[in-house]
Amino acid sequence: MLQREKIYAHIDRSYETHLGKVQELIRQPSISAENRGVRECAELIKRHLQDLGCKDSKLVETSGFPVVYGNYDAGADKTIVVYMMYDTQPVDDPGWSVPALEGKVVDQPPFGKCIMARGAINTKGELQAFLNACESIQATGQEIPVNLIFVAEGEEELGSRHLPQFIKKYTGELSKADAVFFPYADQDQKGKVTMTLGVKGIVYFELQLDGENWGYGPTKFDIHGSNKAWVDSPAWRMIQALCTMTSKDGNKVLINEFYDNVEPPASEDLELLDKLEKTFDETTKKDMMKVERFIEDSHGRDALLKYLYSPTLNINGIWGGYTGPGTKTALPHKITAKVDVRLVPNMKVEEVLPKIRRHLDKHGFKEVKIVELEEGYGWAKTSIREPAAQAILKTHREFGHEPEIWPHIAGSAPFCMFNREPLNLPFVIGGLGHGGRAHAPNEYIVVEEGGPTGGLATLEKSYVAILVNLAGI
Amino acid sequence: MLQREKIYAHIDRSYETHLGKVQELIRQPSISAENRGVRECAELIKRHLQDLGCKDSKLVETSGFPVVYGNYDAGADKTIVVYMMYDTQPVDDPGWSVPALEGKVVDQPPFGKCIMARGAINTKGELQAFLNACESIQATGQEIPVNLIFVAEGEEELGSRHLPQFIKKYTGELSKADAVFFPYADQDQKGKVTMTLGVKGIVYFELQLDGENWGYGPTKFDIHGSNKAWVDSPAWRMIQALCTMTSKDGNKVLINEFYDNVEPPASEDLELLDKLEKTFDETTKKDMMKVERFIEDSHGRDALLKYLYSPTLNINGIWGGYTGPGTKTALPHKITAKVDVRLVPNMKVEEVLPKIRRHLDKHGFKEVKIVELEEGYGWAKTSIREPAAQAILKTHREFGHEPEIWPHIAGSAPFCMFNREPLNLPFVIGGLGHGGRAHAPNEYIVVEEGGPTGGLATLEKSYVAILVNLAGI
Numbered sequence: 001m002l003q004r005e006k007i008y009a010h011i012d013r014s015y016e017t018h019l020g021k022v023q024e025l026i027r028q029p030s031i032s033a034e035n036r037g038v039r040e041c042a043e044l045i046k047r048h049l050q051d052l053g054c055k056d057s058k059l060v061e062t063s064g065f066p067v068v069y070g071n072y073d074a075g076a077d078k079t080i081v082v083y084m085m086y087d088t089q090p091v092d093d094p095g096w097s098v099p100a101l102e103g104k105v106v107d108q109p110p111f112g113k114c115i116m117a118r119g120a121i122n123t124k125g126e127l128q129a130f131l132n133a134c135e136s137i138q139a140t141g142q143e144i145p146v147n148l149i150f151v152a153e154g155e156e157e158l159g160s161r162h163l164p165q166f167i168k169k170y171t172g173e174l175s176k177a178d179a180v181f182f183p184y185a186d187q188d189q190k191g192k193v194t195m196t197l198g199v200k201g202i203v204y205f206e207l208q209l210d211g212e213n214w215g216y217g218p219t220k221f222d223i224h225g226s227n228k229a230w231v232d233s234p235a236w237r238m239i240q241a242l243c244t245m246t247s248k249d250g251n252k253v254l255i256n257e258f259y260d261n262v263e264p265p266a267s268e269d270l271e272l273l274d275k276l277e278k279t280f281d282e283t284t285k286k287d288m289m290k291v292e293r294f295i296e297d298s299h300g301r302d303a304l305l306k307y308l309y310s311p312t313l314n315i316n317g318i319w320g321g322y323t324g325p326g327t328k329t330a331l332p333h334k335i336t337a338k339v340d341v342r343l344v345p346n347m348k349v350e351e352v353l354p355k356i357r358r359h360l361d362k363h364g365f366k367e368v369k370i371v372e373l374e375e376g377y378g379w380a381k382t383s384i385r386e387p388a389a390q391a392i393l394k395t396h397r398e399f400g401h402e403p404e405i406w407p408h409i410a411g412s413a414p415f416c417m418f419n420r421e422p423l424n425l426p427f428v429i430g431g432l433g434h435g436g437r438a439h440a441p442n443e444y445i446v447v448e449e450g451g452p453t454g455g456l457a458t459l460e461k462s463y464v465a466i467l468v469n470l471a472g473i
Numbered sequence: 474m475l476q477r478e479k480i481y482a483h484i485d486r487s488y489e490t491h492l493g494k495v496q497e498l499i500r501q502p503s504i505s506a507e508n509r510g511v512r513e514c515a516e517l518i519k520r521h522l523q524d525l526g527c528k529d530s531k532l533v534e535t536s537g538f539p540v541v542y543g544n545y546d547a548g549a550d551k552t553i554v555v556y557m558m559y560d561t562q563p564v565d566d567p568g569w570s571v572p573a574l575e576g577k578v579v580d581q582p583p584f585g586k587c588i589m590a591r592g593a594i595n596t597k598g599e600l601q602a603f604l605n606a607c608e609s610i611q612a613t614g615q616e617i618p619v620n621l622i623f624v625a626e627g628e629e630e631l632g633s634r635h636l637p638q639f640i641k642k643y644t645g646e647l648s649k650a651d652a653v654f655f656p657y658a659d660q661d662q663k664g665k666v667t668m669t670l671g672v673k674g675i676v677y678f679e680l681q682l683d684g685e686n687w688g689y690g691p692t693k694f695d696i697h698g699s700n701k702a703w704v705d706s707p708a709w710r711m712i713q714a715l716c717t718m719t720s721k722d723g724n725k726v727l728i729n730e731f732y733d734n735v736e737p738p739a740s741e742d743l744e745l746l747d748k749l750e751k752t753f754d755e756t757t758k759k760d761m762m763k764v765e766r767f768i769e770d771s772h773g774r775d776a777l778l779k780y781l782y783s784p785t786l787n788i789n790g791i792w793g794g795y796t797g798p799g800t801k802t803a804l805p806h807k808i809t810a811k812v813d814v815r816l817v818p819n820m821k822v823e824e825v826l827p828k829i830r831r832h833l834d835k836h837g838f839k840e841v842k843i844v845e846l847e848e849g850y851g852w853a854k855t856s857i858r859e860p861a862a863q864a865i866l867k868t869h870r871e872f873g874h875e876p877e878i879w880p881h882i883a884g885s886a887p888f889c890m891f892n893r894e895p896l897n898l899p900f901v902i903g904g905l906g907h908g909g910r911a912h913a914p915n916e917y918i919v920v921e922e923g924g925p926t927g928g929l930a931t932l933e934k935s936y937v938a939i940l941v942n943l944a945g946i
Binding site: 033158159200202204211215216217218219220221223224225226227228229230231232233235236237239240242243246248249250251289290291292293294295298303306307308310312313314315316317318319320321322323325326327328329330331332335336338340342364373374409410411412439 | 506631632673675677684688689690691692693694696697698699700701702703704705706708709710712713715716719721722723724762763764765766767768771776779780781783785786787788789790791792793794795796798799800801802803804805808809811813815837846847882883884885
């Protein structure tokens with residue numbers, strides 16, 4: 001039986017050292033979209049895994065950035081795959097009030113001290129905090145209570161394109177594990193804990209209409225706008241193609257069979273919703289997004305049902321022709337829309353693009369090209385009844401929190417790579433701490449205790465407790 | 474009676490000097506969109522006008538860039554307003570094979586030597602050639618055969634926004650003139666001469682849909698794309714609004730009363746078309762634009778009728794949300810389309826935006842904002858029967874060319890500021906020379922003789938002849 005108090009005391013004593021380690025990791029850039037420092041960051045993490053005593057710690061090459069792999073044999077009964085990501089978003093967005101890669105500690109009321117930097121919450125802060133937690137167990141002369149298989153990928157921000165290559169190579173070893181754990185920080189800005197049991201799937205693609213493919217309109221470059229009088233317009237044609245896909249309010253997808261495989265919420269989900277709707281803070285959610293109303297002015301359970309159980313067809317961006325200042329005239333030769341479909345149970349990745357193709361063809365828009373930008377991935381859910389999920393829940397309760405449990409979120413993550421064939425592992429996420437502004441300027445993670453949320457020490461302690469509770473599953 | 478041969482000989486002798494003057498003008502940047510060198514260029518032209526002997530040569534201030542004004546009193550019966558523009562497009566487009574502002578002379582088969590530089594053909598080359606022509610008349614001890622009022626504007630590339638301010642101030646003087654002449658170079662790459670008698674009008678505006686104005690969707694910034702499930706999408710809504718405006722092929726405008734004031738071609742236009750369709754080189758036109766077919770596969774007279782007599786609703790550009798590489802997910806808070814309407818006789822500028830507003834409102838899209846980017850201007854036409862037009866025609870014939878006459882083109886220019894109230898002056902364009910790639914990299918004007926088109930000397934001689942013929946109107 002692990003003596004947790006000793007470990008917690010060590011964590012408290014080591015605050016400055018542990019903070020420094022988080023800062024060190026942040027200062028090593030790892031911007032996958034720009035290939036900036038990614039491999040160096042992988043090497044740094046590999047050294048940390050070696051220091052921890054992982055045998056066979058190494059970079060496993062893929063067609064993209066390497067996966068950092070490490071195998072820690074604690075001689076325990078249970079084995080946990082620790083999924084982590086070491087890449088971050090770029091830092092070129094304007095609005096940073098500190099240099100984005102220095103790991104500066106900034107006082108942010110009401111939270112107290114925070115690290116404000118790219119990767120602070122998404123997710124280098126948690127990654128290093130988890131390593132600090134493991135090291136703290138060892139520092140007290142005790143053993144980590146589970147065996148760990150570390151899988152740190154460097155392409156999460158690129159859609160985890162090459163993670164399947166790693167999983168394929170290591171299927172034999174990974175499938176022997178008992179669960180997958182993703183160290184995260186689950187508190188919102190008021191300290192409320194949210195537990196997330198799953199994600200929607202996603203298929204992301206471009207719809208392109210260009211004159212060359214169409215045979216009408218300018219085929220090679222934008223021409224003078226006055227030629228619209230006798231030359232067809234790929235822009236108008238694209239508008240006409242796109243508008244067949246949704247209702248006039250943009251909310252109902254009119255693609256044939258689009259909703260065919262959508263299942264009503266499972267009974268377990270309905271139970272979770274009964275509780276969730278009581279604590280769901282609609283106002284804060286809308287305020288954070290600067291949204292005045294949800295679709296059809298829905299509230300409470302209705303809004304949650306929409307959020308969680310609607311598949312979506314979303315335009316992420318659209319562009320073509322002259323988009324600068326003033327009044328340059330142009331007849332654009334090409335229009336592109338970045339579109340994604342989010343999948344809910346029981347939709348399949350492979351059904352999406354063929355349905356869109358058939359829709360476009362049926363409406364006479366054979367010339368609209370569908371360009372798949374990356375392999376899509378499915379929705380993923382872990383039952384709250386899974387022992388691994390119960391271990392996370394137990395941990396939150398041990399720390400005095402009754403979490404708000406979401407059967408899944410509307411966002412997507414490649415968790416299905418772990419909890420579907422061939423691995424079939426329960427996937428859980430957890431940790432007690434808070435951060436914000438992922439993918440935005442002034443990203444932060446709270447490090448000081450005493451505010452409405454846990455700081456770095458609480459985060460590390462919660463990871464220790466999660467490991468203990470996972471050992472008991 | 475002017476002794477033209479003496480003047481032509483002087484022009485031939487002065488080739489190097491005249492070329493140098495064109496280069497000097499080109500080397501003085503005058504990029505109005507960037508406020509780069511514009512005023513310096515105006516000062517340079519003012520000095521040239523002073524050297525020519527203009528009295529009262531000066532910069533006339535407007536709310537934008539100044540108009541260079543000069544009044545040359547030849548003691549003649551006729552007075553011609555010489556409309557010129559001294560601003561150019563920017564030079565930041567990639568693809569230049571020479572520095573864009575050095576006025577380099579480059580050998581370009583089959584034309585021979587050309588100046589390759591921004592402004593070479595649009596229209597610093599012609600501007601300086603016209604001044605060279607005037608100077609050459611004087612150099613032979615003869616007098617320019619008409620009085621000249623120079624009006625050189627520095628905002629043509631910005632839509633001539635403030636030219637009306639100048640015209641208002643000088644209405645009294647300008648309205649006493651007999652015609653307006655715009656020195657240009659009318660030969661195509663094969664040497665064929667095109668005479669253009671008018672332009673369409675234009676109204677240029679943006680259609681914007683943003684969540685803040687709408688009250689639905691994200692109001693301040695793009696939010697995570699997964700929120701489409703419960704948050705309205707300005708992008709889809711904009712698509713739905715735009716698609717109501719055209720037929721499925723994008724070619725028929727479905728805005729109520731849009732075509733109401735469109736007149737059938739005038740009888741004079743039909744006469745011109747009878748001739749035009751015989752020489753109209755459809756293949757070269759399509760090849761230059763890299764267009765494989767005209768709308769509805771029209772050819773010859775049908776294509777010309779479309780080009781000249783259709784008003785258009787064109788999307789010049791559209792953008793919103795994430796438009797970079799890869800798969801960032803976003804629910805955009807704002808979509809913008811740059812749209813223009815081209816006006817044919819007898820449409821009025823002031824009828825356009827109210828019709829579009831009524832259309833959007835009628836279809837339930839009150840939230841789509843119309844932002845007028847600049848004051849529109851009307852179509853403008855000069856009859857071929859006008860003595861000033863006959864003077865241009867006569868000049869071309871004197872040089873051995875039977876021009877292809879276009880009753881107007883589909884492009885727009887603010888000529889209506891001269892040929893409508895209060896000035897009501899015939900507006901003519903002309904000159905024998907060739908250039909290309911206006912608004913594009915490697916813009917050029919031919920300067921050497923002996924190729925399929927006239928060079929700099931021919932251009933200057935044709936201006937001399939035009940002045941002589943305008944004196945006879």
